[in-house]
Amino acid sequence: MKRILTLCLSLTLTLAWTGVSLAQEGTLPNPKVLSEDLFPDGFGVRGGTVVIDNVDNPRTFNPIIQFESSSDAVNAQLHATLLEGGFGTPDALAENFEVSDDNLTIRLILREGLKFSDGQPLTADDVLFTLNDVVFNPDVISRKTLWLINDQFPTVTAEDARTIVVSTQVAAPLVTLINLTLQEILPKHKLAQSVHKLNPSVPAGTFNETWNIGTPPSEIVGAGPFRMVSFVADQQVVLERNPFFWKVDPEGTQLPYLDQIILPVVSDDNVRLLRFINQETDIYGPVPEDLPVLQQRSSEGIRLIVGTQASTLGDNFFAFNQDVADANLRQLFRDVRFRQAMSHALDRQTIIDIFRNGLAEPRFGPGMSAEFWFGVQDDAGFPRKDLNLDKAQSLLDELDLPDADGDGIREFGASYPTPGQPVEFELIVPEGSRVLISEADFWAQDLETIGVRVQLNPISFNTLVGRVSTSRPADYEAVRIGIGGGGDPNLAADIYASKGPLHLYKFSDADDADVPEYQKQIDELFARQAVTDGDERFEVVAQIQSLLAENVPLIWIANGVGLLSFREDRLGNFAGIRLDATLNASEILFRKDLAQ
Amino acid sequence: MLLFVLRRLLYMIPMLFLLSLLSFAVMQLQPGDFLSKFALQLSQETMAQLRERYGLDEAVWVQYWKWIWGIVSRGDFGMSFETQQPVLAHLFLNGDRLGWTLLLTGIVFLFSWMLALPLGIYMATMAHSGRLWSWKSIVSAFKAPAARAQGPRPARWADGLRAIGVWLINALAMVGLSLPNFLTALLILWLLVAVFQVGQNFGLGISGLFDVEYRSAPWSFGKFLNFLWHLWPVVLVVGLGNIAQLIRYTRANVLDVLGEPYIQTARAKGLQERAVIYKHAVRNALNPLVSLLGFWIPLLFEGLLVAAFVFQLPVVEFAYWRALATEDQYVVMSGLLFFGLVLLLGNLLSDVCLALVNPRIRYE
Numbered sequence: 023m024k025r026i027l028t029l030c031l032s033l034t035l036t037l038a039w040t041g042v043s044l045a046q047e048g049t050l051p052n053p054k055v056l057s058e059d060l061f062p063d064g065f066g067v068r069g070g071t072v073v074i075d076n077v078d079n080p081r082t083f084n085p086i087i088q089f090e091s092s093s094d095a096v097n098a099q100l101h102a103t104l105l106e107g108g109f110g111t112p113d114a115l116a117e118n119f120e121v122s123d124d125n126l127t128i129r130l131i132l133r134e135g136l137k138f139s140d141g142q143p144l145t146a147d148d149v150l151f152t153l154n155d156v157v158f159n160p161d162v163i164s165r166k167t168l169w170l171i172n173d174q175f176p177t178v179t180a181e182d183a184r185t186i187v188v189s190t191q192v193a194a195p196l197v198t199l200i201n202l203t204l205q206e207i208l209p210k211h212k213l214a215q216s217v218h219k220l221n222p223s224v225p226a227g228t229f230n231e232t233w234n235i236g237t238p239p240s241e242i243v244g245a246g247p248f249r250m251v252s253f254v255a256d257q258q259v260v261l262e263r264n265p266f267f268w269k270v271d272p273e274g275t276q277l278p279y280l281d282q283i284i285l286p287v288v289s290d291d292n293v294r295l296l297r298f299i300n301q302e303t304d305i306y307g308p309v310p311e312d313l314p315v316l317q318q319r320s321s322e323g324i325r326l327i328v329g330t331q332a333s334t335l336g337d338n339f340f341a342f343n344q345d346v347a348d349a350n351l352r353q354l355f356r357d358v359r360f361r362q363a364m365s366h367a368l369d370r371q372t373i374i375d376i377f378r379n380g381l382a383e384p385r386f387g388p389g390m391s392a393e394f395w396f397g398v399q400d401d402a403g404f405p406r407k408d409l410n411l412d413k414a415q416s417l418l419d420e421l422d423l424p425d426a427d428g429d430g431i432r433e434f435g436a437s438y439p440t441p442g443q444p445v446e447f448e449l450i451v452p453e454g455s456r457v458l459i460s461e462a463d464f465w466a467q468d469l470e471t472i473g474v475r476v477q478l479n480p481i482s483f484n485t486l487v488g489r490v491s492t493s494r495p496a497d498y499e500a501v502r503i504g505i506g507g508g509g510d511p512n513l514a515a516d517i518y519a520s521k522g523p524l525h526l527y528k529f530s531d532a533d534d535a536d537v538p539e540y541q542k543q544i545d546e547l548f549a550r551q552a553v554t555d556g557d558e559r560f561e562v563v564a565q566i567q568s569l570l571a572e573n574v575p576l577i578w579i580a581n582g583v584g585l586l587s588f589r590e591d592r593l594g595n596f597a598g599i600r601l602d603a604t605l606n607a608s609e610i611l612f613r614k615d616l617a618q
Numbered sequence: 619m620l621l622f623v624l625r626r627l628l629y630m631i632p633m634l635f636l637l638s639l640l641s642f643a644v645m646q647l648q649p650g651d652f653l654s655k656f657a658l659q660l661s662q663e664t665m666a667q668l669r670e671r672y673g674l675d676e677a678v679w680v681q682y683w684k685w686i687w688g689i690v691s692r693g694d695f696g697m698s699f700e701t702q703q704p705v706l707a708h709l710f711l712n713g714d715r716l717g718w719t720l721l722l723t724g725i726v727f728l729f730s731w732m733l734a735l736p737l738g739i740y741m742a743t744m745a746h747s748g749r750l751w752s753w754k755s756i757v758s759a760f761k762a763p764a765a766r767a768q769g770p771r772p773a774r775w776a777d778g779l780r781a782i783g784v785w786l787i788n789a790l791a792m793v794g795l796s797l798p799n800f801l802t803a804l805l806i807l808w809l810l811v812a813v814f815q816v817g818q819n820f821g822l823g824i825s826g827l828f829d830v831e832y833r834s835a836p837w838s839f840g841k842f843l844n845f846l847w848h849l850w851p852v853v854l855v856v857g858l859g860n861i862a863q864l865i866r867y868t869r870a871n872v873l874d875v876l877g878e879p880y881i882q883t884a885r886a887k888g889l890q891e892r893a894v895i896y897k898h899a900v901r902n903a904l905n906p907l908v909s910l911l912g913f914w915i916p917l918l919f920e921g922l923l924v925a926a927f928v929f930q931l932p933v934v935e936f937a938y939w940r941a942l943a944t945e946d947q948y949v950v951m952s953g954l955l956f957f958g959l960v961l962l963l964g965n966l967l968s969d970v971c972l973a974l975v976n977p978r979i980r981y982e
Contacts, residue, residue: 073830078940081700089656163668167661227671234702235712252834255713256932257826260834284830288930293825296807300817300824322818484650484945487657492665505658523661 050135052117053270056277056610057110063594065271066279066612072593074305075288075297079255083242084233085206086156086164095285096259099608100139101206101244102268104130104149104186105199108607115144115207115245115268116186125193125553130202132184137266138209139249140240146180151210153178155217161226162217167523169201194552196559200510209243247278247609258286269609279612298324298587305588305596310379316587323591328381328583337388337517338504340364340449340465340577344528345495349439351447354421356538361574363417365407367468374580376464377457381585384408385578387567388514395511398564405572415472425473432473446475447499450489453480461579462502476500490526501526511563515548518570527575540573591615619973619980623966630962634955635686641954642682645947652699652945672699685948696948698941705952709941713932718827722852722933723918729853730860735907737787737861738868739900744784745873787865794862799921803855803928810851822847825930852929856921860914867910871903878902901975908972912965919957 078092085097106114113119116130136144157164158175169175176198177189188198213233218226233242239250245268248261261283269277288294291309298306299319308316308326316326342355342364354360370384386406389396398404422435423445432445451462459480466476489497505517505524516522520531520541531537544566551562570576588596594614595607651674653665660668669675673684688694698708710716759774797805807824816822823829827848832841875881876899884894923935930936934953941949973980 082702089660163664163671165660165664167663230671231702236701236703236707254833254932255715256930256936257713257828257833258830286826286830286833286930288825290928290930292804293807293928293930296811297823297825300811300815302817302823302830482649484648484654487654488650491657492654503658524658 050133050268052133052135053268053276054109054111054113054117054133055270055272055274058272060110060607060610061271061595063596063612063614065273065275066594066610066614067616068275068279068612069281070279070613070616071282071284072280072305072608072611072613073284073286073303075294075303076259076285077294078289079287080235080253080259082234083237083250083253084230086162086208087230092287096250096261097206098246099248099261099283100242100246100250101208102246103203103205104132104207105203107203109269112203114203116202119199121195125195126190128188128195128198128202129181130186130188132186133268134184136245136268138243138245139264139266140209140212140243141266142209142211142243144207144209144245145183146186147183148207148210149186150178150180151214152205152208155210155219156208156213156229157205159217159219159229161219162229168204169198171197196555197512197552200512207245212241212243248283251282256287258284260284267609271610278609280608283608301589304592305586308585308587310381310582310585312587313379313381313585323589324587325590327586327588337576338385338579338581340368340462340500340502340579341490341527341575342447342500342577343496343498343526344575345530346499347495348499350434350443351499353438354423354434354445357421358540358573359417359420361577362407363414363421363472364469364474365574365577366410366414366417367472367474368465368577368579369409369468370580371409373461373464377460378580378582382580382582384580387571387578388518389511389567395560395563396567398567399571405568407571407574411468411472418472418474423473430470430473431475444475445473446477448477448479449500449502450486450498451478451480451502452483452486454483458502491524495529496526511551511559511566512548514566518544518566518575519548520545538573540569541575544569619970623970626962626966626969630959633962634958637958638686638951638955639682641951642678642685642947645945645950646678648945650945652947655944672697685951695952698949699946700941700944700949705948709934709937709949709953709956712937715932715934715937718931719919719922719933719935722849722856722922722931723915725849726853726856726860726918726922727914730857730864733857734861734864735868735904738865739872739895739903741784741787741865742869742872742876742903743895744780745869790858791862791865794858794860797858799855799859799924800928802858803851803925806851806855807928824848824851825928827931848929852922852925852931855925855928856918859921860917864907867907868903871906872899875899875903905972905976908975909968911968911971912961915964915967916957916961919960 074095076092076095078090080088080093080096081090082088082093083097083100085094085101088094088097102115104114104116105112105119115132115136117133119128119130121128130149132144132146132149138144138148153176156162157166157169166175171190171194172192174191179187179189181187188202190198213229214220216224216228216232218224218228235253235255239252242250245264245266247264247267247269249264251260251262253259263278263281267277271277286297286303288297294303294306295308295312295315297303299315301322313326313328316324320326342361344352344355346352346355365386374380374382374384385399386404386408387396387399389399399406418432422437423432424435425432426442427433434441434443434445449462449466451459453459459478462476462478466478469476486498486501486503490501490503517524517526519525520534520537525531528541531541547562547566547569551559551566554562590596592613592615594612595610652672653668653674656668657665666675673681676684685696688696695705697703698705701708701712703712810816810822810824816824825848826833828841828844829848832844835841872895876895881894881899884898885891889897919935922931922933923939925931926933926936927939934956938949938953938957940946941953
């Protein structure tokens, strides 16, 4: 028996594959049977509707080219992936998989009898179409670069109607497996005619316009728990149960329980809150300011879930541009002692208490503590550069930055290209966010007490993004920004690896010029973590975090705790859902009031 | 008149062309473009692919020329970057946006004028008639009958009621003019939810034009009633400020006319007061109001934007606002042309109406 690789996914603990095969009456020969611990409120009854406001109209129903949450809120319900996390075992459309001994090949077996929401069979052909003809297609605007391993796409072939083989030139099975958990499988019978490669009569790039919001709902086909009924722009999207869905509960009842999900379009935050209080919606994602209002209404059937650990996705930080044009600042920013001093001068807890109602956790490295990989940052020995103004002062004193004129602001000493200039830098912040500007201003005031002057400059988000990420070299001195993302360490390489597209603190590392030693170690460790698993991978990722925390290329601030509120009197099994995955477990939701 | 109308229609063409140039220039002055917000999410290769696909990698004059030539040669106003749909479909047809916009604007217009004109006329006639309470009239009521003849008519209870009525109308006008539409809208929603608890007590929703269960349902009496329930806050929010202005304009104009010598002549001829006011005074007082029509219609569109944002209305203005926020440039420019056309047509309409109501005005 070939060695089976233990799958480490971002959303679950380390799991072993278990093959499950149950014949269920009226359903697939081999549906996925969810484990009992996913049903804290018990097994539901079929029926009912859930209403959740969507922040905007979906822009597209094509999951390949969607880039916004309003589209994902809809499309996530319509499609399925070969593997998945968050539902116990990783099998999804693929009932099992195995990795070859040399880690170069992954073989997946589709469940027998799979169908799309229009009743057409889902076979290996659709998987090949999705990957070879769509995702890897140069004409299609997809996130194809995620699949590249040593600048090459995997080779995807089919042995038969249910068996898919994914091969790579370099052993990196985890990267491929992670991508397989993220990649929706599309219906070839619906979309092939819009791919120029398969249908030369259409212009190249036609696929990018396919499944736009003007498409009739019956044409939007997937293997997810729901299928589309209607979409009225500026009003709502209505989804109904997919009668061909491939999951059942432990009692054999086909999922999802709900008949419908309705997603009204409501852009205004205040109105979404009012509608939730008015009992028009069943789930609501509050901001910290909403908490007092919601807590008062617990007697009205509203339950508020406040996470105990930071669980919002992404990194929030201050960054110094180590390629800055100013020679004094460039020398200063590249000195680890300066960055450590800046981190020691950041009063994270007070920022959290004042500006985030206490609903966040201080961060000293990437990711968030609720994730399996990043919990090491809470360990006692982790090199946190926490608030310590005396330490910050002493580090700056080591850097030849005396306050020669006694005005309270340090000047560059003789060891710098232009001595005598005041130590000051511009900090750009997105102008639309009161909280971000306030946090930056708070930090700037503390920095001034240790002799560093900050020129706070709120600018438009588009301008900021252009200066920080598009320009080469980046056109900024310091920035306050947040970058969203998933929790798997491999995705963090975009920021922290030298050649990562978002390595915005020192883009010159990609040219192999003057790369610091710790950065080289981080690059090697990122390469290693992509080809290891289990305890070894955990250790490698922990080392990356320690190196980053010690060398502080970024000054991480805080990540919010998860906040969700829902109608406890109506919804069952909601508490089983991850705080940052509001509807990712829509298949196990049920209407309690119908069950009574 | 026909030649006049045709001439004005022809003048619109260069005006709209200039407007298109201006809107394009303003779009280019904004930092970044539609794709800028994705720079932290997408790879540089994907960004380059998107930029080429949307034509954003071309010189600005090339982008403008392609767009304007598309309009002139084949009526193609370009593509929405967001939805990948033709601009006209995205802006006007999705969700029946144009239909709802015209319907809501028309309802608010009718409501505003039907309410404001009578109120303004009433306030003017009351102010002119001396049949309201005043300090002198109140004092006169307490004088001896013989002394009353030398002063103003003694106050009566009916005068008091009229005075309260006029005061309330004034107050309404002041509130309507003072409160921002946005605040009025949120206040209404707060009242409905927190005070009247319409959801818990009556099962009624807020925002949008229908409750969730009616939105995709076919028309029925229940759906129509639900529509009326959702309509009144919109009409109130958009109409309040307009009503206030119209009341004051109407009152001022009618008062001016009531002081004219020919009104005195009409009364001296023995005409009934009703005929004096409505046949002579109001008809002449309306002329300046008709000329305001041209500005009123764009104001209604603007007011609808605020209501649309709070109440989530499926209207053109909201789609236009989103296009502005996301720098969906062809939607913005086409939308601006549309609103410019509305303004020009509104002005033409008011000039034509003015000629119809005022025989002294003739266009050559």
